[in-house]
Amino acid sequence: MDKIMDTSSLQQDMRVVFAGHVDHGKSTVIGRLLMDYGSLPEGKLEQIREKCRKTARPFEYAFLLDALKEEQSQGITIDSARCFFKTKNKNYILIDAPGHTEFIKNMVSGASRADAAVLVIDAVEGVRDNSKRHGVYLSLLGIEQVCILINKMDLVGYKKERFDEITEEYIEFLQGTSLKPQSFIPISGFYGDNIVNYSEHMEWYDGKTLLETLETLKGEEKTLEKPFRMPIQDIYKFTKDGDQRRIIAGTVDSGTLNIGDQLIFYPSEKKSRLKSIECFGKEKINQVTVGYATGFTLEEQLFLQRGEIAIKLGEQPPFVGRHIKTRLFWLGKQSLMEGKKYLFKIGTTKIDVKVEKILSIMDASNIEILAKNENKVERHEIAECILTLDKEIAFDTADLFPSAGRFVIVENYNISGGGIILENIKNYSETLEMPLFTQSGKVSYEERCGQLGQQGIVLWFTGLSGAGKSTIAIELERQLMNQGKLSFRLDGDNIRDGLNSDLGFSLIDRDENIRRVSETAKLFKESGMITLVSFISPLRSMREKAKNIIGELGFVEVYVKASFETCLARDTKGLYSKAMEGKIKNFTGVSSPYEEPDCPDLILDTEKNDIRECVEQVLFYLEKHFKI
Incomplete structure (x- = not known):
């Protein structure tokens, strides 16, 4: 009997890569996690202890993973070792990525398909160059869920001051990347402090353990609501006993696939309807979803090739180029x-x-x-x-x-x-004899920045109406001009009355408003300008879209913070009152939502600081991070 695969009862798969500088303790942390949760094969721990005794070597939990003889003799992890770890909520694939400089490329291989990352820093050695590089690489790979472990706290007397020092240093470094760690956890991999069980030695820490943090991360469920994607891995044809099936095999990257779905394949753009889903050794089903390696047949036989991507007809297609x-x-x-x-x-x-x-x-x-x-x-x-x-x-x-x-x-x-x-890149002319962007006379971004003595930056001010966004931006623009810097302000006064005069204030119109503003700010940034964008931009998704359009490098999200009550008290035009009376529709904070930034680059609290102090904070940030 056909049935739908009940994904609600299935454990979610979670791929987690462990990264960090050599000898900072990644393998030890994983070994301790497996042991303390009771996930080691029976007798494995005793086997490793006995081996260490016979070879007169001190026992290390890292040996539970470093199975290769040459790895144990050198004391470093050479390849991206994988192990499997299961809780009642998730199936984990833990990827132990090498930290030695020579093996960073293996770390990249391990992280290329990860859902989340755990980056380990030695409390004694502190932040090293590879700690920084790994953070940048994880950022560039688009891994959004990251936890930082400050390991070997036992060697620094479990001192909170050392934990805070390393945390502050690494947060400061990450300001120039898109990486926003969910948490920093003080641990001892060797003694198991804050791995599975809370530490008795660090009562000052009130956050989650490593295991609790892993359980809160999202794996494949993140992509359930996205358009269907399945890259074709292979096509199998059967001929025995008159079997004429051509089974298209692959793993579902996002979305769900149902019997009867109309599919289109890119880049060939061939179309057919899904006839059956084939899962070896399982009951016949009529739906699969994210993370499942499966095969399917089509009503019309198509000649397809490895590398093509299957999507549902009518859903957002991939790019072809x-x-x-x-x-x-x-x-x-x-x-x-x-x-x-x-x-x-x-x-x-x-x-x-x-x-x-x-x-x-x-x-x-x-x-x-x-x-x-x-x-x-x-x-x-x-x-x-x-x-x-x-x-x-x-x-x-x-x-x-x-x-x-x-x-x-x-x-x-x-x-x-x-x-x-x-x-x-569209409209690329293959008839040009010279490479793209090198036509005679074309002015490059680097040339513009060199002439201006500054780089292109977008400061994106977000906050409730009345929080002080435009007031700060106006004064900041003045101070930048006094310093000889070229800047320009984009806000409702010069955008809503011109470029976006056709838009209202519904969420759809606001989204389009932000898109147009972002495209404009991107052009200003590419010209080498310091652009001050002052818009409520109430939803996190809007601000994320702006960052994606403008680009992560040089994009600074500034949260101008003020409570609803404060903004109401500052409302000289009576807009809040009219909104509460129903005279103004879709007013942010009253009849339309505002989502505070999760992790802004800069927070300006206008309840605690005056305009001058807020402007000084921005100028200090620009000087520190952009040498302006």
Whole structure:
């Protein structure tokens, strides 16, 4: 009998990568987690202890994972070891990613499909260059759920001051990235403090344990509501006993698939209706969802190839193209060279790719744009590049599908880099003899910034009406001009009466308003301007869309904080009163919601600070992070 797979009763799969500098204790933490939760195979712990006794070596929980003899003898994890760990809520795939500089590329391989990451920092050594690089790489891979463990707290006397010191240093470093850790946890991997059980030595810590934190993270359920995506891994044809089935196999990346669904495949754009779902060794079902490796047959037989992407007809299609703008990090021993070809891997697609143009380069250890105009990217540098694929493929950008927008680059059979797709480049002229963006006379972003003596930045002020956004932006614009900096303010006064005069205040119109403002701010940023955007932008999704359009680098979310009561008291125009009387519809804070930022780059509390103090806070931030 056909049935729908009841996903509500199934445990969610969660892929978690553990990263960090060498010897900071990742493998030890995982080993301790498995032991304290009772997930080790029977006799495994005793086996490792006995082996250590016979070889006169001190016991380490890391040996539970480092199964290879050469790994134990060298004391480092060489490859991305995987282990499986189950609770009543989730099935975990724990990926132990190497921390040694030579093996960062294996960390990238392990993280490329992860749902979440745990980054381990040694309380004694503190934040190291690889701690910073790993944070930047996780940010570029679009991994949104990150937990930071401050390990070996037993070696610093479990002192809160040391925990706070490292936490503050790492938070300050991450200001220049999109990485926003959910939590920082003080632990001792060796003694098990705050791994599964709370520590008796750190009563000052009132947060969650590592296990409790993992249980709160979201895995594949995050993508259940997104459009259906299934990259084709293979096609199997049967002929025995008259069986004429062609089974299309793959793993569902997002959404759900039901018998009877009309499917379209990209880039071929061939269409057919789903006839059956084939799951080896299981009862016949008529629905599968995220994370399930499955196969299906179609009513009409189609000739399809590995790498094509199946979606439901009528849902948002993927991009199809050959020319893409990317942000990547390079780990190869040889430089990434403009004009050179490499192997590009995304999803189930493998294809040759040419580095068409290197647009900008950044140092991964300090997140600073390098003042260089070269045609190569060195090891541990980050670059924005234009890549040209050998043929058109189907793909998604990282802002829409974070995991599906990730790729790796292979050179000489080794993973040498990875990154995300930022956009599909349309109207690319293949008849040009010179690479894209190098036509004679074209002014580059770097040239503009060099002439202005500043870089393009967008300060996005959000907050309730009356919180003080525009007042702060006006005074800030004045102070920047006094310093000789070029800036411009975008707010309701100069946008609503002109560019967006056709829009109202419904959520749909507000969303379109923010989109247009974001596109305008992006152009200003690309001109090297410091742009002050002052709009309520009430929903987190709106502000996230703005950041995706404008770009993470140089985007600063500023939360102008004031309570509803304070804004009501400041309401000289009586707008709040009219809204509460029903005379103004869709008024934020009254009849329309406002979602406070989860983790803004800067908070300006206008109840506690006056305008001058708020402006000084912004100027200090710009000087500290952008040297302005």
